[in-house]
Structures are given as structure tokens and as C-alpha cells.
Amino acid sequence: MIEIRQLAKAFALEKGQKLSEAELQDVRYTGRSFCSVRDVSFSCKQGDVIGLLGPNGAGKTTTLRMLSTALKPDAGSIWLDGQDVLRDPLLARRKIGFLSSSTGLYGRLTAFENVAYFARLHGMSEVALRQRIDELFTMLDMHSFASRRAELMSSGMKQKTAIARAVVHSPALVVLDEPTTGLDIMTTQTVLDFIRGLKAAGTPVIFSTHHLDEVSSLCDRVVVIHQGSSAFDGSLTTFSQLSPQGDLRQAFMAVIKQESA
Amino acid sequence: MWQVYLKELLELSRDRKTLMFVILLPILIFPVIFGLLGLVAANVTANAQAEEHRYVIINGDKAPVFAEKLFYHKNFKQVTTTLTEPEALRQAVRAGEFDLAVIIPADFDGASAQLRQSQWTFIYNTAPVMDLIGNYLKDLVKEYSLQLQLVRLETVGITGPQVDAVLEPVKINKISSAENRENLGEKLGGWIAYLLVPLCFMGCSYPAIDIAAGEKERGTLETLLICPISRTNLVLGKFLTVLTTGLATALITVLSFGGWGYLIGSLAGVDIVAKAMAALGLVDLMLILAMLIPLTMIFASALLSLSIYARSFKEAQNYIGPMSILVFVPLALALLPGVELTWKTALIPMTNISLCIKELVKGTIDMGILSLVIASTVLLAGVLIAFCVHWFQREKVLFR
Numbered sequence: 001m002i003e004i005r006q007l008a009k010a011f012a013l014e015k016g017q018k019l020s021e022a023e024l025q026d027v028r029y030t031g032r033s034f035c036s037v038r039d040v041s042f043s044c045k046q047g048d049v050i051g052l053l054g055p056n057g058a059g060k061t062t063t064l065r066m067l068s069t070a071l072k073p074d075a076g077s078i079w080l081d082g083q084d085v086l087r088d089p090l091l092a093r094r095k096i097g098f099l100s101s102s103t104g105l106y107g108r109l110t111a112f113e114n115v116a117y118f119a120r121l122h123g124m125s126e127v128a129l130r131q132r133i134d135e136l137f138t139m140l141d142m143h144s145f146a147s148r149r150a151e152l153m154s155s156g157m158k159q160k161t162a163i164a165r166a167v168v169h170s171p172a173l174v175v176l177d178e179p180t181t182g183l184d185i186m187t188t189q190t191v192l193d194f195i196r197g198l199k200a201a202g203t204p205v206i207f208s209t210h211h212l213d214e215v216s217s218l219c220d221r222v223v224v225i226h227q228g229s230s231a232f233d234g235s236l237t238t239f240s241q242l243s244p245q246g247d248l249r250q251a252f253m254a255v256i257k258q259e260s261a
Numbered sequence: 262m263w264q265v266y267l268k269e270l271l272e273l274s275r276d277r278k279t280l281m282f283v284i285l286l287p288i289l290i291f292p293v294i295f296g297l298l299g300l301v302a303a304n305v306t307a308n309a310q311a312e313e314h315r316y317v318i319i320n321g322d323k324a325p326v327f328a329e330k331l332f333y334h335k336n337f338k339q340v341t342t343t344l345t346e347p348e349a350l351r352q353a354v355r356a357g358e359f360d361l362a363v364i365i366p367a368d369f370d371g372a373s374a375q376l377r378q379s380q381w382t383f384i385y386n387t388a389p390v391m392d393l394i395g396n397y398l399k400d401l402v403k404e405y406s407l408q409l410q411l412v413r414l415e416t417v418g419i420t421g422p423q424v425d426a427v428l429e430p431v432k433i434n435k436i437s438s439a440e441n442r443e444n445l446g447e448k449l450g451g452w453i454a455y456l457l458v459p460l461c462f463m464g465c466s467y468p469a470i471d472i473a474a475g476e477k478e479r480g481t482l483e484t485l486l487i488c489p490i491s492r493t494n495l496v497l498g499k500f501l502t503v504l505t506t507g508l509a510t511a512l513i514t515v516l517s518f519g520g521w522g523y524l525i526g527s528l529a530g531v532d533i534v535a536k537a538m539a540a541l542g543l544v545d546l547m548l549i550l551a552m553l554i555p556l557t558m559i560f561a562s563a564l565l566s567l568s569i570y571a572r573s574f575k576e577a578q579n580y581i582g583p584m585s586i587l588v589f590v591p592l593a594l595a596l597l598p599g600v601e602l603t604w605k606t607a608l609i610p611m612t613n614i615s616l617c618i619k620e621l622v623k624g625t626i627d628m629g630i631l632s633l634v635i636a637s638t639v640l641l642a643g644v645l646i647a648f649c650v651h652w653f654q655r656e657k658v659l660f661r
Contacts, residue, residue, distance in 0.1 A: 120264045
């Protein structure tokens with residue numbers, strides 16, 4: 001379905017930017033650039049839910065941004081349904097639904113207008129988009145605030161709207177960057193239920209998270225990224241077996257320790 | 262591209278700041294500000310003209326006719342002083358004891374017909390822009406001098422029509438080849454550009470900040486970048502939005518001023534707007550507005566490029582603030598005396614548009630130069646749009 005091979009992405013450091021002692025020890029700093037992603041590879045099959053784990057600054061967001069074509073990799077390749085994403089990013093964008101870590105809504109547009117705008121950008125007809133929005137708003141229980149401006153919504157409402165916007169075009173692959181960060185329990189549950197719904201429908205999902213309970217309840221596979229490289233890529237069962245007690249936290253720490261060593 | 266354009270317009274139309282800049286400011290606030298300024302200026306002038314200035318006259322008895330004219334002038338009131346020396350009188354004027362000291366030489370005799378020039382001294386504050394005391398004195402001296410001239414000419418046997426021949430040996434009958442419109446254009450043409458061009462800039466600046474730096478700050482840009490729309494179409498959609506608001510601001514302001522001018526003119530019995538419109542003609546008016554299009558394209562692309570580079574709304578404001586001052590420099594250049602629309606000045610951005618508008622208002626535009634101005638402005642706009650599109654492709658700019 002999607003295959004990522006040896007992705008790498010470096011960013012130039014700001015002029016005059018001084019590096020700390022810790023940064024000087026970090027292998028990702030080379031000369032005047034910071035290699036946010038050095039070597040990330042993994043694949044995702046139909047119906048898979050992949051949890052992307054890693055400490056803060058490991059390169060998860062940069063990887064997801066490259067996957068969603070917002071950023072162009074310096075090296076490596078991304079193949080989606082046998083097509084080269086880097087060669088034809090527009091085609092990939094039609095097939096990927098992406099939810100960034102910020103909801104990224106237009107404050108002066110209503111929930112309906114926000115979702116409809118992106119549906120139009122995906123080339124959906126007025127009839128099709130209305131039907132799809134109605135379906136999504138029912139699924140996410142959004143009808144009560146459909147005509148409310150985003151600037152007046154609660155964070156839960158915003159997150160629901162952002163999810164609806166990300167999947168309005170019925171993407172073949174859904175990518176979510178820390179979708180439950182900063183949400184209350186009720187909204188988190190809505191998001192998790194939504195991911196379960198996608199899984200049940202056979203839609204592959206890749207999402208980054210720091211919540212290991214979400215990984216344990218949703219994921220088939222786990223990818224750990226550490227210092228810009230894939231440190232682990234395998235099934236949830238294999239990952240949990242890295243800890244003698246099957247504890248995901250300990251498994252995660254074991255991977256990080258091993259990589260750091 | 263059109264989806265982006267329509268969405269941006271919808272969003273901007275719901276933004277109070279944009280509505281204020283594009284609609285409220287030109288329709289209500291500008292006319293109110295200019296109206297108030299006019300009212301204040303009129304009041305200040307009226308008060309100044311009604312003001313009574315205290316004066317002292319030294320040796321007034323030597324020129325009784327002049328002293329009498331001064332005494333009965335409605336803006337002067339005589340006071341007395343014991344001072345006679347110029348420096349002492351100057352200090353007294355500075356101290357506010359009186360406003361004017363007139364020193365007539367002790368040897369002057371207004372009644373005599375001596376053919377000798379006399380030098381009088383007027384001491385007053387010449388600093389005010391409206392030199393009212395100076396103007397009053399000039400009129401009084403002119404009138405008094407004419408009387409003396411007539412008396413003196415009579416003593417040497419010059420009377421009747423000969424007087425005019427001596428006082429004004431050559432009388433000029435000036436016939437202007439310029440039409441009223443040309444005179445109007447010379448006086449007002451440069452100022453029209455001075456008003457319209459900054460309006461276009463102002464109309465572009467806030468929306469450019471909002472839909473580029475603002476979008477970056479709100480986190481919506483990333484979501485937009487992963488939609489199946491090319492970045493060229495994306496930036497062109499935004500560019501068209503900024504262009505629309507810039508032109509709308511200028512157009513609304515012109516219509517607003519025209520409307521208010523017509524209304525006030527009708528009420529006050531002054532038909533200056535109707536006269537100006539009749540002199541200008543529809544084609545010229547359309548040409549003036551058409552010239553603003555490539556100019557606003559320059560502003561829109563430059564402002565959008567700056568704004569997308571900024572990390573935040575505030576940073577964009579910091580870049581664009583000083584740029585607004587730069588707009589006035591080429592416009593001020595066009596207002597300088599002697600700066601005309603030539604093949605060379607036709608290549609100076611903004612100055613050329615300003616000079617062109619002036620020539621259009623005057624009705625003396627050279628179509629060849631006009632074409633060059635339009636071509637050079639369109640070319641510059643094209644280069645800046647291309648740069649803006651290129652700028653939007655750069656990750657270093659979008660993800661700073």
C-alpha cells in the first residue's frame with residue numbers, strides 16, 4: 001500500500017545559531033545543517049494501523065510531513081499503491097488524508113465551510129461533498145455546530161472538524177500527527193473511535209503518538225523513530241516482547257537504550 | 262485557484278479589520294477626517310482673519326494719511342508706547358506687548374513732493390505660515406504708495422493717461438493656450454496619484470499579511486499545502502485576493518470622495534466634482550483606473566512575498582511597515598517641480614504612474630509614453646509575480 005524507503009531530510013541552521021553541548025554530541029548536527037530525518041523506512045499494508053513512536057524531536061513530524069508531501073525528502077523514496085509520490089505529489093495528495101498536530105482550521109469559516117473548502121480543493125462536486133459532509137457530521141456528531149465559526153468552537157469541536165476535513169475526500173491512507181494531544185477524555189475517545197472505524201473499514205492509518213495505551217488498543221504495527229532513524233519496525237506483539245513483562249513502556253525504553261548505545 | 266480566491270474573499274469579508282480598511286475607512290472615516298481637517302482649517306483662517314493686532318506707530322504724524330488708514334483698518338488697533346528704538350520695539354513685540362511696530366523715518370514728509378525714496382521699518386512676527394499682518398501691510402503700503410506716486414507724477418507734469426504709461430509702461434494681456442483642464446491637471450493630477458497609490462498599497466497590505474503570515478501562524482498553511490492543488494495555483498489564488506482588495510479600496514475611496522464631494526457640492530452650491538468629471542472624460546478615468554491594476558499587482562506580489570517569508574503576523578507587520586514609507590518616495594518625486602513624464606521617467610516605477618495620471622488628468626498624455634509606462638509596469642509586475650510563485654515553492658520560506 002505505502003512503502004517508505006530510507007527517507008532523509010536536513011534543514012539549514014539559522015545564521016548565527018549556536019549549538020549547545022548536547023547538540024554538538026548529537027549525530028544529526030553536521031556542519032551548518034540539522035538532519036531531522038536520517039534513515040526512516042517502513043511500510044503500511046491495507047487495513048494496518050501503525051503507531052509511530054519516538055521521543056520529542058525524533059523526526060516523527062518531519063517523516064509524516066514528507067509522507068503527506070508537505071516537505072520534499074533530500075533522499076529516499078515513498079511509494080503509494082505502486083506510484084512514486086515524489087514524482088507525482090498531486091496524485092498522492094488525492095489519496096492521503098492528513099491531520100497535523102494543530103487543528104489548522106480557518107477561524108472565520110464555519111465547520112461546514114471549513115470541510116467543504118477542502119472537499120472542493122479535492123475536486124468534489126457540490127452534491128457529492130454535501131452528501132459526504134452530512135455522513136461525516138453524523139458519524140462525528142457535528143450537526144449541532146455545523147454552522148458555528150471555528151474561532152467560537154471548543155477544542156473538541158475543532159478536532160472533530162479537523163478530522164472531518166482530513167477525511168472528507170475518502171482517502172486511501174490516513175496520516176495523523178499526534179491526534180489526541182491536548183484533548184479531553186471525551187474528545188480523545190471520539191478520535192480513537194474514529195480510528196477504529198477507519199480500521200474496520202480497511203483504511204490504513206499511520207499516526208504518531210506518545211500514548212502507549214492508544215498504541216496497545218489500536219495498532220497492528222509499531223515503528224519507533226530515534227534520532228532521525230527507524231529504531232524498530234514490527235508487529236505490536238514483537239514490540240511488546242522486547243519487555244519481559246510485555247510492558248510497552250519498557251519495550252520503548254529498551255529500543256531507545258539500544259539505539260543510544 | 263478560484264476556490265482559494267473565493268474562500269479567501271469570504272474569510273476576509275468576515276474580518277472586521279479588513280472591512281475597516283477596505284470599506285469603512287474609505288467610505289466614512291477618510292471623508293470625515295478630511296472634512297474635519299477642512300472645517301478646522303476654515304475655522305483657523307476665519308479666526309485669524311478676525312483677529313485684531315495691536316500696533317504702535319513711530320512718527321505717524323509724518324505720514325498722516327497712512328496712519329489714518331492703519332487706524333481705521335479693522336484688523337489693527339493702535340496702542341501707545343514710549344519706545345522708539347528698533348531693537349527695543351522688537352523686544353516688546355517678542356514680549357507680546359503689541360504685535361506690530363511701524364517706524365516711519367523722522368525726515369519723511371508725506372505731503373511733500375520730494376523725489377526721494379523713504380525706507381520704513383515694520384517689526385512683527387513673520388514666522389506664521391499665514392502672514393496676515395504682512396499681507397495687510399502690503400495692501401496698505403501699495404495703496405498709500407500709489408497716492409504718493411500720483412502726487413509726485415503730477416508735480417512733474419504727468420497726468421491722465423500718461424500716469425498709466427509711466428507706472429505700467431508694458432501691460433500684459435496673457436492668453437493661456439492651456440485649457441482649464443490642463444491647469445486643473447497640473448495642480449491636482451500629481452495629488453490624485455498621491456492619494457490613489459498609497460490606498461492601493463494599504464488595501465493590499467492587511468489582507469496580504471492575513472492570508473500568508475496569518476495562515477502560517479494559525480497552522481492552516483500546512484493543511485493547505487497537502488491538498489491536490491499546485492502551489493502555483495495556491496499562490497495565484499491568494500495573489501488575486503490581495504489584488505482585489507487593493508483595487509477595491511482605491512475604487513471605493515474614489516467613489517466615496519466623488520459621492521461626498523457631489524453631495525457637499527450640491528448642498529453648498531459648488532459643482533467642482535461635476536466640473537472635474539466633465540473635464541476628465543470616461544476614457545481617461547478608465548485609463549487612470551486601468552493603470553492602477555499593474556501597480557496594485559506589484560504591491561500584491563511584493564507584499565505577499567514578504568508576508569509568506571514572515572513567521573508570524575507581527576513579523577510581517579514589521580517588514581511591511583517600513584515598506585509603506587518607501588511607496589511615498591517615488592510619489593513625492595513626481596510632485597517635484599520640473600519632473601515631467603519623459604521616456605526616461607516612464608521607466609521609474611510608481612513615479613511613472615503618478616506622472617502618467619497627471620498627464621491623463623491634464624489631457625496631454627503621449628500615447629507612446631503611456632504604452633511604455635504600462636509595459637514597464639506590467640513587466641515589473643510579471644517579474645514580481647513570478648518571484649512570488651517561486652518564493653511559495655521554497656520550503657525554507659514556508660517552513661521557516
